Amino acid sequence: MRIAVLALAVAAVALSSPLIAQADQPLSAGQRFAQDAIIVDTHIDAPSLLLRNWNDLGLDTPKVEFDYPRARQGGLDVAFMSIYTSPAEDAAGTATQTAHTQIDAVEAMVGRRPDQFAVLRSPKDLERLHQRGQRVLLALGMENGAPIGDDLSKLKLFHARGVRYITLAHSEDNRISDSSYDKHRKWKGLSPFGEQVVDEMNRLGIMVDVSHLSDDAVRDVLARSKAPVIASHSGLRHFTPGFERNLSDELAKAVAAKGGVVQVVFGNAFVDPASAADTQAYFDASAKFEQEQAAARARGDKPRSEKEFDDAWQAAHPPRTVKIDAVLDQIDYGIKLLGADHVGIGSDFDGVSGALPEGLKSVADYPNLIEGLKARGHSDETIRKVLGGNLLRVWGRVEALATP
Template sequence: MLSFIYLYCMKSAKLPSVAKGYFAFSMALSSLMLAACPVSSQTYDDPAIKAKAAEIHAAVLTLDTHADVPMYMVSHPRFDLSKTHNSRTTGSRVDFPRMKQGGMDALFFAVYLGQGPRTDSGNAAAKRRAKVLFDVIHRNVADHPDLAGLATTPEDAYALEKEGKRAVFIGVENGWAIGRDLSLLKTYYDWGARYMTLSHTRNNDICDSSTDPKGAEHHGLSAFGEEVVKEMNRLGMLVDISHTSDETFWDCLALSKAPIVASHSSARALYGHRRNLSDEMIKALAAKGGVIQMNMYTGYLKSENPKRVAAMKALQKKYPRVNELTDAEREARSAALQEINTNYPTVLATLQQVADHIDHIVELVGVDYVGIGADLNGGGGVRGMYDVSEAGNITYELVKRGYSEEDIRKIWGGNFFRVMKEAQRVAKELNYFPRR
C-alpha cells in the first residue's frame, strides 16, 4: 500500500493545476527523491569482472524502455539535456552526457499523464498535455543533433549508435492521452510513439488499473479498450500492460495479434505487489513472445519501513487531492512531507534485488523475455543504478552472475527489439488484409 501512496505522491506531481503550485510541489518531489540514500555498499571494481563487463557493455546496444525525462523537462524549463547534472542536488537522473558516461545507447522517453477527469474537458486537457510532452521531446532532441536523434525502429537506434549518438524513443504512459478518440493513436504514432501503457494508477475508459482503490470497473479491457488494442496492432504500436490490472493483462494477451510488453514491471513472486507480474502471467507473456522490462522503483521491489507507511497514509488522508490544493495547503503538505523524509527516509532497493528478478524470470521462461525499464525520473533508481551514468553496473552484475555476452545483448535490448519488429510485421500483415 505504501508503495502505491509513494508512487501516487510522486507521479501526481506531474499534472499541475497551477504552475506556481506545481513548481513548489516539484521541489517537494525533488526532496522526496533526495531523501532516499543513493549510496551503494556493493562495489563494482573486481578487475576481471569489470574488464569483461566493460567490453560487453560497449559491444551491445543498451536500451532502457522507460524514463520520465519529458515530465522533468517540462517542470524544469531551464533544464539542458546536453549538460551533465548532479542527480543528488537536482533530482535529474538522465541527460545526454550521463547517458554516454553510463554507456546507455537508447532510452524510451515517456509521454506521461497522471489520470485526470474522464470528461470531455478532461480528455481535451489530456490531449493538450500529451502534445506539450511530445513537443518538449522533439524540441530537445532537435536542439542537439550532434548528441542524439529520435528513433522509431531498432534500425534507427543501431544507426545512431554507430554515429556515437543517443537514440531517443517515445512511449505514451496512460491511454487517457487519447481520451475516447481512436484517431489519436495514429497521431501519436506519427509523432514517434511506439508503445502506449494502457493505464496509469487509476482505471480509465480503456481498461482497469492494478492500483485503483475503487477496484475493477470493466473487469479488464472495456469495449472501447478492445478497439484500442486492435488499432494499436494495425499501427504496429506496442501494447504495454505495465500498471494495468491482471484482468486487463489477460484480455490484452488474448486479443492482441502482436506480442505485448510490460515496459517497466517486476516479478510478483519476489515482491508481492499487484503492480508486478505473477509467474503465471510471465509464462503466458513469454509463450506469446512478449517481454517484461525490469522496473527499478523501490516500492515494487521491497517493503517499506512501517512507520513511514503510517506517516504517508496519514498525509494522504489529510490531503487526498494533491492536484486541487491551495498554495497554502500545498506548502503545508510539502513541509509535512519533508518531515516524514527526515524522520523515516526511504531506503532504496539495490541493483542486486533487481538482478534477482532477472534471475527469477530467466529461470522461469528463459533469457528471451526480460529487459530493462528503470523508470528513472519517475521514482526509479536503486543503489548501484541511481542514475543513468551507472548503467554499466547492470552489465557488471549480469557478468558476475554468469550471463554470457549473448544473454546480456538480449536483456539489454535484443528482446525488446524482437518484439518491436514482430509488431511491425503484424501491422504489415493486418494492413495487407484490410478489415472488412
C-alpha cells in the first residue's frame, strides 16, 4: 500500500520538477526499495538557508537540495534539520537567538504544510505520524553546542523545543570541546564544562554527536557518556589520511563498541582525498585570514569581509568531480570494519555548497545509493539498517537510558 500511495505522490508532482520521472514511467528497483524502507538522514542544512532566503520547501525548489517533492521521490522519511551556528555567532553572543530562530523556521514550515511535514521528537512517534499521510518527519539536530553558552539549563530548553542530538563543537574550539579543524586545542579534549554537558545530555536523552570533534575529544566523550553516541555526518579517515575531521578506524570502532552509529556523509570534502585536503586548507587559511583582519582592525585599517575571502577561495578552488562510488566505498568499508549494525547516512545536503558526488545531488537520489549497495552484494536487511534502522535503534536506546 505504501509503495502505491507514494507512486501517486511522485506522479502528482512530476510536472513541477524536471528531476522527477514522468507519471507513466515505472519506478526503478531502487525507487521501489526506497519507498518501502525507512530512510533517516541525520544532517540536512535547510534551516540555515531558510534564514538567508525563505523558500516554501513544500514545493519543488531547484536551487536547494531538500524539498518535499524530491524527498518523497527519494523515499526520505526522517530528515534531521541542522540547527547550525557559527563560531563567529558564538563570539558575538548571538548563537542562542540564531538557534531559536532556525527552530522557529522549521516550525513555520510544518505549520504552513502540516499535510507534508511534522516534527518528530521520538522514534516511538514515527509510525503514528506516518498514519496521517505521506509526510516527511523533521527531527532537530544542533550543529555546534554554542547556543547553550555556559548555561546547562539551556539544554533542557532546547530539548523541549525538539533538539535530539548536539554536535558539541564545529570548526573552532568552544566552551565544550576542541574541534578537529582548530589547531589550538584549548582543552586537549572535552572541557570540564563539556563533561557536564555530556552528563546532562545523557540525562535528558539527547544523542551526543562526535562529528567535528578532535580525536582527543571523541575519546573523552566515549569515556564519559553512559549512552551510545553518534557521528551525525562523518567520513572514515581510511580514505582521507591525515584529515582529522573524519573518524579513524580506532575511533569508529570505539563508537560501534559503545553501541553507536557512524552516519556516513556524502559531501565531496569528506569522501574524496583531494577535496578533503582542500577543505583542511580552507580552514587553515580562514584562521590566518581572521588573524590578519584582527591585526588590521588593531591598526585602524579597514578589514576585508569574510564573504570576500570565501568568494575568492571558492573561485580558486572549484568543486571537484567525484563519483558516487566514493560514498559507496565508505559505506562498504564501514560495514566491514564496524558491522552492519553501526553504519548509517548523514548527507550534509544544503551544507556543502553543492559539492556532492555525481548521483547524490539531492534528497531525490537515495535510490541511486540503494542500487549501488545492491550491486555490491549487500543484503536487503543490511541496506535497511544503513538507511535508517541503525539510527532509530540508537536514538531509542539513548531515550530509554534518559532519566529526566
